Amino acid sequence: EVQLLExxxxxxxxxxxxxxxxxxxxxxxxxxxxxWVRQAPGKGLEWVSAISGSGGSTYYADSVKGRFxxxxxxxxxxxxxxxxxxxxxxxxxxxxxxxxxxxGYFDLWGRGTLVTVSS
Amino acid sequence: xxxxxxxPSTLSASVGDRVTxxxxxxxxxxxxxxxxxxxxxxxxxxxxxKASSLESGVPxxxxxxxxxxxxxxxxxSLQPDDFATYYCQQYKSYxxxxxxxxxxxxxx
Numbered sequence: 001e002v003q004l005l006e007x008x009x010x011x012x013x014x015x016x017x018x019x020x021x022x023x024x025x026x027x028x029x030x031x032x033x034x035x036w037v038r039q040a041p042g043k044g045l046e047w048v049s050a051i052s053g054s055g056g057s058t059y060y061a062d063s064v065k066g067r068f069x070x071x072x073x074x075x076x077x078x079x080x081x082x083x084x085x086x087x088x089x090x091x092x093x094x095x096x097x098x099x100x101x102x103x104g105y106f107d108l109w110g111r112g113t114l115v116t117v118s119s
Numbered sequence: 120x121x122x123x124x125x126x127p128s129t130l131s132a133s134v135g136d137r138v139t140x141x142x143x144x145x146x147x148x149x150x151x152x153x154x155x156x157x158x159x160x161x162x163x164x165x166x167x168x169k170a171s172s173l174e175s176g177v178p179x180x181x182x183x184x185x186x187x188x189x190x191x192x193x194x195x196s197l198q199p200d201d202f203a204t205y206y207c208q209q210y211k212s213y214x215x216x217x218x219x220x221x222x223x224x225x226x227x
Contacts, residue, residue: 035216037163045155045163045206047216059214062120095162104210105153107174109162 002026002108004096009113016086016117022079022096022110030054030074033099035106036081038092038115046092049081050099064090086117121145121209125219131227138194140222142207147187151211154183154192157221158203166205167192194224202226 008020022034035050049070050059058070069082079096093114097106122145132138142152150170155163165174167183170190180195194201207219 044221045157045208045218047208047218050213050216061215103151104213104216105165105168105208106155106163107165107168109164111162 004098004108004110006094006096006110006113009094009115011116011118012086013119014087014117017082017084018086018115020081020083020094020096020113020115022081024077024079024098027098027108029072029077033102034072034079035097035099036070036079037095037097037106037109038090039095039112040089040092043092048094050104051079052102083115086115088117091115091117120215121148121212121217123207123209123217123219125205125207125222127222128220129223129225131225132197133227134197134199136197136227138197138201138224140192140205140207140224142185142190142192142219144188144190144209148209148211150186151209152183152185152190153208153210154181155206155208156201156203157206163206197224 005023012018033052036048051070055072067085071080093112095112096110098108100107124143126141152170154167157163171183182193204221204223
């Protein structure tokens, strides 16, 4: 079955760190660019970061640049998002998403993992 | 960054109605636009890409049109399963992908 499954969310204090993972199955993971997209409670969608299929190119939203780091392990079919210096406004459900053509839209999404930044 | 503005923010409609949602870009994005449907507690689902291309498996009552800065998503005959929130997304600027704020389609 073609699917993405996120994990690693939870409650973290402001200034803390967290690493999210996204396990992919059912498709050739290394062939596709991937992204993280987040959604704050009751709010809209916000793109966070993207990475090419090889992992050689990465992109970040201004809101997370310098604090978040995207990476992938194609041997494990897993995408990661390392988050540091977390702030209250980083509280959101984080989705990983597959980019079918490398142009920036998403045809497959995971269920999401909730990150709550609070003291 | 390219700003995406959807209208209306909320739309009340009945089953069988023709529904149109508009998305405007702050600068030309050619046809680099996608539409998604999201239901409460669920991940978004791709409906349309490249402004007017229907994703495989999506019912033909959904259609997209437009280019440049103005785009529309049309549902030709609203079905009970279509009550949801819809988002447009531009992908002209890969290093700064942006979504519209969403349009909630409610039961009238």
